[in-house]
Amino acid sequence: MGGIKRFNPLEYMDKSLLITLLGPTASGKTRLAAHLAAALDGEILSADSRQVYKGMDIGTGKDLGDYLVGDYQVSYHLIDRLDAGCKYNVFEFQHDFLQAWSGVKERGRQAILCGGTGLYLEAVLRGYKLVPVPPNPSLRAELEQLDLDTLTRRLATFKSLHNTTDVDTVKRAVRAIEIETYYAEHPELTAGFPTIPSVVFGLSLDREERRRRISQRLHDRLQEGLVEEVAGLLTKVPAEDLLYYGLEYKYVGEYVLGCRSYESMVHDLEIAIHQFAKRQMTWFRGMERRGITIHWLNALEPIPVLVEQIKSSLA
Numbered sequence: 001m002g003g004i005k006r007f008n009p010l011e012y013m014d015k016s017l018l019i020t021l022l023g024p025t026a027s028g029k030t031r032l033a034a035h036l037a038a039a040l041d042g043e044i045l046s047a048d049s050r051q052v053y054k055g056m057d058i059g060t061g062k063d064l065g066d067y068l069v070g071d072y073q074v075s076y077h078l079i080d081r082l083d084a085g086c087k088y089n090v091f092e093f094q095h096d097f098l099q100a101w102s103g104v105k106e107r108g109r110q111a112i113l114c115g116g117t118g119l120y121l122e123a124v125l126r127g128y129k130l131v132p133v134p135p136n137p138s139l140r141a142e143l144e145q146l147d148l149d150t151l152t153r154r155l156a157t158f159k160s161l162h163n164t165t166d167v168d169t170v171k172r173a174v175r176a177i178e179i180e181t182y183y184a185e186h187p188e189l190t191a192g193f194p195t196i197p198s199v200v201f202g203l204s205l206d207r208e209e210r211r212r213r214i215s216q217r218l219h220d221r222l223q224e225g226l227v228e229e230v231a232g233l234l235t236k237v238p239a240e241d242l243l244y245y246g247l248e249y250k251y252v253g254e255y256v257l258g259c260r261s262y263e264s265m266v267h268d269l270e271i272a273i274h275q276f277a278k279r280q281m282t283w284f285r286g287m288e289r290r291g292i293t294i295h296w297l298n299a300l301e302p303i304p305v306l307v308e309q310i311k312s313s314l315a
Contacts, residue, residue, distance in 0.1 A: 016105065018196050019310070020113040022047075022121055022284060023203030024277040026213040027299045031066045032203065033114035035303050036310060038069040040110040045100050046078040047093075047115025047124070050245055053084045055233055058226045059248035061217075077104075085237035090123045094193060097124055101196070113198070118283035119176070125200065125292055127193040133182040143174045151177065152279045156286040158184065168246040168276050200292060201310055202284060203299040214273050221248070222266070231256045247272055 021036070023029045033044050044067070046052075050060040057064070067074040077100035082088055097113075097120075104111040115121060122128075143151060151173035158180045205213070230252040233242055239257060243250045251269035254260045260268075288294055295313060297306055 015108065015110050016197070017314075018101070018111050018113055018124075018198035019314070020121065020125065020198045020200040021203070022114070022116060022118075022200065022294070023299065024205070024210060024280040024284075025061070025116055025273065026210065026217050026277070027116075027203040027205055028303075029114050029116065029203055030061070030063045032303055032306055033112050034066050034069050034074045035307050037074045037110070037112050038072045039307050039311065040112075042110030042112045043075040043077065043104045043107075045097060045104070045111060045113045046076060047097075047113055047117050047120040048079075049088070049093075049117040049120060051079045051115075052081045052088050052093075053086070053245075054080045054082065055084050055229070055236075056245070056249070058221050058224055058229045059252070061221075075109075084233050085241045090119055093120050094123050098194070116280055118280065118287065122287055122290075122292070123193070124196060125198055125287075126290070127195050133179045136178050136181065139178055139181060140174055143177055144170065146170075148173055149275070149279070152282055155180065156282055156289075168279070169250075172246075199314065200294045201313075202294040202296045204296045205299045209300065210277055211274055214277060215270055218266070218270055218273060227252055227256065247276060 019036070019040075019042070021029055021033050036042065037044050048060065050056055051062050053060070062079060064079075067076055078093070078096055081096065101111050113121065113124060146154075148170050151170065155173060155177050226248060230242070230249060233249075234253065234256055239253060243253045248269065251260070251265050251272065255262060255265035284294060297309060299306075301309070
C-alpha cells in the first residue's frame, strides 16, 4: 500500500466510535482524513454542503486525488450525489449520512466524518431531528438589516442548533436564525436522531497561515480551470441557481456573466473566502460552547505525525 503501514484498529479501539475531523477551509482536512482512513481501514463520510453536487469539483475543493494514498484507494461517501442546481439540506444529509454510516459499520470498517460545514457536523454529533419551519416575516425584516458577521455571531448564541441551511450568505444566515428561533420556542421537536458516539479532532492554523493557504489555493484553482468549470455549469444550470451556492460560484459566476471584471472577481472572492473561514472557526468555537469536545491539532505538522497523534488519542 505505497509504504503505508497497515494495522488492525480493533487492537486498540471500537470501530463503532465515529471519528470526526473538522477544520476551516484550506486546513488540509481531506488529505489528513484520507491518510487516516488508509491507516485505520476506514471510509470517509463527507460533511460538506456543496461537495454533494456533480460537476462542482474545483470550486468546492473535492480534491478527489487525495483519496488515493500510495496505491490504496480510500472509499468516500456523500460526494457527487446530485446534479448542480438542485437544493440539498440537512434533512437530506442526515438521512444520507445514516445510510452511508450503516453501510460502513456493516462492512466492519472505521467511519470517518470529515468536513467544514458546521451545520452538517453538528446535526450528526448532537443528533437532532429536524422538521420544517414556517417563515417568520417580522423576524426576517429585522434580520435583513444586519451584515453577515453580525448574523453569524447572533446565530452562535443559540444553545442548540438544528437549522437547515449554511451561513455563507446573508439570506442563508437569516433563514438559519429564523429556524433556531422557531426551535427555541418548540423544544419538543428536537428529539429522534440516533446518538452516535464520536471523538472529534480539529485542524488549527494561525490566522496568517490560514490566509496564506487560502490565497494560494484560490490562485491554484484559477489555474486549474475554475472559470471554465463555472462557465460550463452556467450552460446547464440557471444563473440564479448556481450563484445561490455562494463563494466561488457567486463571484466567478458574476465574472462569467459579465457583471464584474476579472480583477474584481479575484479580489472580492479572496476576501469572501477569508471571511468564510473566520465564520467557520466561530461556528466550531460555538460547538465547543454547546458541549462538543474538539481535540485541536496543529495543521502545520506533517501528515504522518498527525495520524500518529490521532491514533495515540484513540488508544
